[in-house]
Amino acid sequence: MSCRNCSGEPQVLCSSGQLFLQPLWDSLRTREALLLSPFFPVLFSISxxxxxxxxxxxxxxxxxxxxxxxxxxxxxxxxxxxxQLLPCLGQTLYQHVAFVLPVTLLHWACSPAQLPREAxxxxxxxxxxxxxxxxxxxxxxxxxxxxxxxxxxxxxxxxxxxxxxxxxxxxxxxxxxxxxxxxxxxxxxxxxxxxxxxxxxxxxxxxxxxxxxxxxxxxxxxxxxxxxxxxxxxxxxxxxxxxxxxxxxxxxxxxxxxxxxxxxxxxxxxxxx
Structure with a gap:
């Protein structure tokens, strides 16, 4: 079973198993620029x-x-x-900025991503x-x-x-x-x-x-x-x-x-x- 849907784009087909998650995914896709930003994984992880x-x-x-x-x-x-708390928090922030972010930027540059329309x-x-x-x-x-x-x-x-x-x-x-x-x-x-x-x-x-x-x-x-x-x-x-x-x-x-x-x-x- 399938239906034309959910993101307002008639060419997208959603199976019945996708209908539960499709509204959530459509909402996230409205922020596509943020999701595809090389900074998003680091910000998402830290927050x-x-x-x-x-x-x-x-x-x-x-x-x-x-x-x-x-x-x-x-x-x-x-x-x-x-x-004890502040050094732990400080080290987490420092390592994400100094090490995780450069790795993320390199991965983003080598493997540009696209978001699928279907959930x-x-x-x-x-x-x-x-x-x-x-x-x-x-x-x-x-x-x-x-x-x-x-x-x-x-x-x-x-x-x-x-x-x-x-x-x-x-x-x-x-x-x-x-x-x-x-x-x-x-x-x-x-x-x-x-x-x-x-x-x-x-x-x-x-x-x-x-x-x-x-x-x-x-x-x-x-x-x-x-x-x-x-x-x-x-x-x-x-x-x-x-x-x-x-x-x-x-x-x-x-x-x-x-x-x-x-x-x-x-x-x-x-x-x-």
Whole structure:
């Protein structure tokens, strides 16, 4: 089933599976100049990241004045200070401007993009989103294990991320340039290999940033992602906190199957609430 649609352009055909996402995609396409700008990926990444971090920063600020919040903290007696928060934010902004932006400009110059008129079908978007998350999880697991098992790699590239023993949201991207660019490379390769629609790419980046921030937030809420995914398939914030505490377990960023297969899974204790 198909229909003439949705962007006001009669030559565009939309299948019934596209109708759900087509209005959203048409709205985004009205900002095509912004979406195709070489500056958009950096602005989008920074704004999404900071936007997801801010609620947790506010919770950390309110924590000493709201004892009820402490029951949801993995480390109830820890709150990051301004001397910890500001360097993390500053390093994220600096690395995106000094390193991510030039790479983005180079990619934009070598591979000019165009936006398709049709939105992806919803099942296709979900399929590609899950595939991207699983691929990223496997790639980062291998990268992560390697950088912990090879002392030179750990000292040179990964140690900076472990400088904060107790995680907090803005420490998510407190990492070396090599690590930041490696994770960005995994993202770019996966969406390219799968041929993801630009709307799927945006959705994947939003979900990936949110999950990484939540994993480092230090808060284990009843509605946290790992409590919504059944059968212990997803590790979550307590799972990742154990990695920062013990270094030799829970290397996968999100899911638990690779750690189970290779014997590096360590279960987190239940919440105090």
């Amino acid at each position: 999404t990241y900071v936007g997801f971090c801010l609620p947790f920063v506010l919770l950390d600020v309110l924590g000493p004045r709201a004892p009820a919040l402490r029951r949801y903290k993995i480390h109830p007696d820890f709150s990051p200070s301004a001397r 992806p079908e919803l099942p296709q978007l979900v399929h590609h989103l899950v595939a991207c998350l699983l691929l990223f999880d496997a790639e980062f697991f291998a990268w992560h294990v390697l950088h912990h098992r090879v002392p030179w790699l750990y000292r040179t590239f990964h140690k900076v991320h472990h400088q904060n023993a107790s995680s907090f949201a803005l420490a998510t991207q407190y990492m070396s340039v090599w690590e930041l660019l490696s994770l960005g490379f995994f993202d770019m390769v996966n969406v390219t290999l799968l041929g993801c629609h630009p709307l799927t790419v945006l959705t994947f980046h939003v979900v990936n940033i949110w999950l990484s921030v939540e994993d480092h937030s230090g808060y284990d809420f009843p509605w946290s992602t790992h409590r919504l995914v059944p059968f212990g398939w997803y590790g979550g914030v307590a799972h990742h906190d154990l990695h920062h505490s013990h270094f030799n377990c829970n290397f996968a960023p999100y899911f638990t199957h690779w750690d189970k297969i290779l014997g590096t899974l360590r279960s987190s204790p239940g919440p105090a609430w």
